[in-house]
Amino acid sequence: MLVDFEQIQKAKAGDDAAFNQVVVAYRKRILGTIARLIGRPEDVEDVAQEVFLRLYYSLDQLRTPEVFEPWLYRLTVNASYDYLRKQRRRNESRMSDLSEQQVIMADAAAGGKISGEERRQKQVKELVESLLGAVSEQDRILLTLKEVEGLSLKELEKIYSVNENALKVRLFRARQRVLNAFEAKKATATKSVGRKD
Amino acid sequence: MDQWNDELNRLFASYKVAVPDPETGANFMPELWRKIEGRRNILLRVKKLTQMFLAAAAAISIVFVTMLSVPAFSPSDNSGSYVEVLADAYPTEGLASHGILPREGVEANTK
Numbered sequence: 164m165l166v167d168f169e170q171i172q173k174a175k176a177g178d179d180a181a182f183n184q185v186v187v188a189y190r191k192r193i194l195g196t197i198a199r200l201i202g203r204p205e206d207v208e209d210v211a212q213e214v215f216l217r218l219y220y221s222l223d224q225l226r227t228p229e230v231f232e233p234w235l236y237r238l239t240v241n242a243s244y245d246y247l248r249k250q251r252r253r254n255e256s257r258m259s260d261l262s263e264q265q266v267i268m269a270d271a272a273a274g275g276k277i278s279g280e281e282r283r284q285k286q287v288k289e290l291v292e293s294l295l296g297a298v299s300e301q302d303r304i305l306l307t308l309k310e311v312e313g314l315s316l317k318e319l320e321k322i323y324s325v326n327e328n329a330l331k332v333r334l335f336r337a338r339q340r341v342l343n344a345f346e347a348k349k350a351t352a353t354k355s356v357g358r359k360d
Numbered sequence: 361m362d363q364w365n366d367e368l369n370r371l372f373a374s375y376k377v378a379v380p381d382p383e384t385g386a387n388f389m390p391e392l393w394r395k396i397e398g399r400r401n402i403l404l405r406v407k408k409l410t411q412m413f414l415a416a417a418a419a420i421s422i423v424f425v426t427m428l429s430v431p432a433f434s435p436s437d438n439s440g441s442y443v444e445v446l447a448d449a450y451p452t453e454g455l456a457s458h459g460i461l462p463r464e465g466v467e468a469n470t471k
Contacts, residue, residue, distance in 0.1 A: 183389070190388065195381025207382060212392045219396050284378035291375040310372040342364050345371075 165189055168228035175222045182222070186215050193239055200243040200307050202292040203250070213242045233321035236314075240304055240322060247300040290348075297344035302337035309334055 165188040173181035193214055198207045217238045225234055295303040308314045308322070316327050323330065440448075 186389070186392065190384050191381050194384060195379075198382055199376065199379050202379075204382065208385060208388055208391075211384075212388070212395055215392055216395050216399060220399065284374075287371065287374045288378045291371055291378075294371075306372075310369070311376050313376075338368075342368060345364060345368055 164232065165192070171225075171228040171231050175225055175228075182219060185218075189235060190215070193235070196236075196239055196308075196312055197243055199311050200239070200304055201246055201250070202288075202295070206246065210242050210246050213246075214238050217242065230321065233318065236308075236318075236322045240308070244300050244304055247303065251300070294341050294344050294348070298337060298340045302333075302340060305330075305333060306337050306341060310338075 166185050170181050170184055174185050190211060194207055194211050197210045197214070198204060201207065201210060214235070218235060221238070225231060295307065298306075305319070305323075308319060309316075314322075316330055319330055320327055325333075
């Protein structure tokens with residue numbers, strides 16, 4: 164816990180200063196989780212503000228301060244899920260805004276300015292985001308929380324309010340789908356390299 | 361398959377490094393409080409509208425109930441019996457011209 168229970172109790176009772184302290188304590192962690200869940204740095208702050216806004220108006224429903232963190236993660240998951248769903252709907256129109264030529268030129272311009280390590284990180288980011296983009300929003304969020312954020316099954320149980328076995332099944336299936344997408348991507352890359360040779 | 365799994369695990373681990381926790385902008389907290397205040401104002405407005413609507417509905421209900429429970433009557437109906445109303449409408453002085461005499465007059469004549 165990044166804040167003590169008393170602070171959460173005060174915030175729950177309507178103390179705005181206590182709520183402010185709770186936000187200050189958790190905002191960096193929540194922003195990081197959202198950044199990896201949604202993969203769009205420009206919208207991370209908006210989604211994080213939505214999370215804390217929902218927290219402010221639902222804090223009175225929190226039973227005990229002990230479950231505060233899973234509660235906050237659940238709000239984060241829900242806000243990210245809502246964002247990803249909206250984003251998926253918007254995606255087609257956004258892609259049509261830029262011609263393929265413009266996308267290639269923008270990528271090339273960005274690639275010229277960054278160092279080798281940054282380029283490698285950019286490639287990792289793009290690859291993981293394309294793999295996670297190939298599965299549903301639910302799978303994407305669940306896998307990110309488990310594999311990237313490193314949450315335990317116990318923690319995920321509290322966030323999702325489902326038992327461990329159901330979670331294991333969902334995780335296994337989600338991972339299989341990502342693995343399939345990964346294999347397909349690798350196969351396509353190998354083919355295109357073979358064609359160039 | 362294990363090879364793919366290991367590679368995917370490495371990829372996920374690298375992803376966390378590639379996307380570190382971002383720093384919050386200077387406007388994060390003011391913007392958050394602005395949104396909280398905005399939502400609070402909307403909720404207050406909705407609450408006020410709901411209260412006004414409920415008060416108006418209650419007032420209309422009371423008016424309807426009152427209208428239905430009180431029987432309709434006019435003040436003139438309350439002035440007396442049927443005979444008294446007739447007597448008021450046809451004063452005895454006017455009846456003599458029609459050959460109708462007041463009761464006392466008839467009794468005196470028979471005596």
